[in-house]
Amino acid sequence: MESLRVALASRSYPIHIGAGVLDRAELFTPHLRGSAAIVTNEVVAPLYLERVRAALRSTGARVVEVVVPDGEKAKGWETLNRVFDHLLQNRLGRDALIVALGGGVVGDLAGFAAATYQRGVDFIQIPTTLLAQVDSSVGGKTAINHPLGKNMIGAFHQPRAVVSDVETLDTLPDRELRAGLAEVIKHGVALDAPFVDWLETNMARLLARDREALIYAVRRSCELKAAIVAADEREASVRAHLNYGHTFGHAIEAATGFGPWLHGEAVATGMVIAAELSVRARLLKPADATRIRALVAKAGLPVRPPTLARDRWHELMSHDKKAAGGRTRFIVLEGLGRAKQMALEAALVDEAIDAAAQ
């Protein structure tokens, strides 16, 4: 097992990465003060719920469970209220520990429940998808969706620990594995050019689920993200760089009704558009945009955006949280591994979308 740390003073926490770690009760014990509530979904529950329940129970804790539907549609008020109903019916107090067992949707939903249940209780992330292991489980962003935009209602609430068991990736559908690779690629493209080189060399191993390659990709992604989060927890500055590809990605997800495109797939295409935008802003060499597009394609991810009217793109992006004072800011690249934020003209954005669509 490898462990690294997200450095946030009194809210610092460890990320444990390894094979079979979800059975290790000693990773949970330090965080249990009362009852534990496992929040998971109907796909993950048959696979891993019993093992996590057994690990928690072995510490003597009372354990209750909430199983929510699978998929992005579960990330809304209705499901959140079901979680609250269950916590209250089982009389969990302020000393409860919420355990998020699942992918990004479960982590965001359970994390937001933890952030707001009785004004905040502790929680632990046990991410079971690659996307959650490399991205959403780390950094304390929690949220639910609103019909007018993804993640519009949420909170910053750091977990007490992240326990990433790479064995759980064995049961992940290929399409979701690839969606997770989109965020891995993002970490390289936005923050670390040598990691892009490594990904170009090792993409076939990752797609073949070579365990050693996966552990390296998870660990390197977490290291890169943890450093950013430690420097800017609440996204006042550099943390925004982690949103590379996301303004366009969110627009694609919203336009298609949250579901047909997986989040990682939308981000993958968003990264291609953002690379084209960076070229048009005269910040990135065309050859680097080509490398990004090729790497996304190599991961089996979509490079072309859906066909949307220009107004619709701009309307959807104006709802994005990075919209400030009416002008949309974008994360662009001043070179591979060097993201920056800037406001850009709508015309350049239109050109970038057209270029990605070709």
Add this chain to the structure above:
Amino acid sequence: MESLRVALASRSYPIHIGAGVLDRAELFTPHLRGSAAIVTNEVVAPLYLERVRAALRSTGARVVEVVVPDGEKAKGWETLNRVFDHLLQNRLGRDALIVALGGGVVGDLAGFAAATYQRGVDFIQIPTTLLAQVDSSVGGKTAINHPLGKNMIGAFHQPRAVVSDVETLDTLPDRELRAGLAEVIKHGVALDAPFVDWLETNMARLLARDREALIYAVRRSCELKAAIVAADEREASVRAHLNYGHTFGHAIEAATGFGPWLHGEAVATGMVIAAELSVRARLLKPADATRIRALVAKAGLPVRPPTLARDRWHELMSHDKKAAGGRTRFIVLEGLGRAKQMALEAALVDEAIDAAAQ
């Protein structure tokens, strides 16, 4: 105008108390970075919305408004979602300022909206009831209700400023003035015996809305509360003392369906029960419990709880947030002005409720 400060490092903020202060644009200007959204209710809007809107607009800010229904029933998911819909439809970004204009319900609701909209935006409290001026607008507790308990879903989110205009108390119904006095009495009884003496002497002036007396009561309450909040923002220790009377009060509100009893009325009766409990725990002199009961009665507040089965009391109190590990803890008095927290036997609690009912 008098100003005091809640000392919370980077989240410190001023409380301004005076007559006519809600027109003073310079109190808002430092906190405006983009658009402002005033959240108020249908009773307060006709009285003060135009003046606050004018003050905000005079700074050049775009101002939007959300008017919610009056009363405790507005403090739920449905109204919260209406606020979010409005903020998103008007495309307010992360730089938005939410302005809560109203009583405790508006402050808690708008504050929780601010805590969770786009993972947190700034907000200002303009409390227009005595209860909100002396209690709920200060300290950053925000929440909505759940059918199984009051304030069960919420967040700690400090305002950037509190602007308490005592002129707004001129339009407050007598019953609500008295309900606010319950929390004023609580500050004395739980934290400051000399303030109890002052209240015994000045209760008639307060009920007659003597402005000087009201300003003193608001200011002293805010000073006492600000010191507690500065010492223990998240209620890990002494902040719980501010819940004196509230465990019983919440049970009364929940049993009667949130509405027939005003929050302050329920707390008033809760304080009488908690004083009887303190006597039975051999912490408080019977004469001091009698003084508390007399002061509550002098304020025109109810001293007798509604008739509920014993099991129902215990069931309702077990949902209270102060329930930890299955055992209900109570805030009791070791003398006037000296609250402490302790777990007590159910039999003593039953005796205290019976004593208050006599």
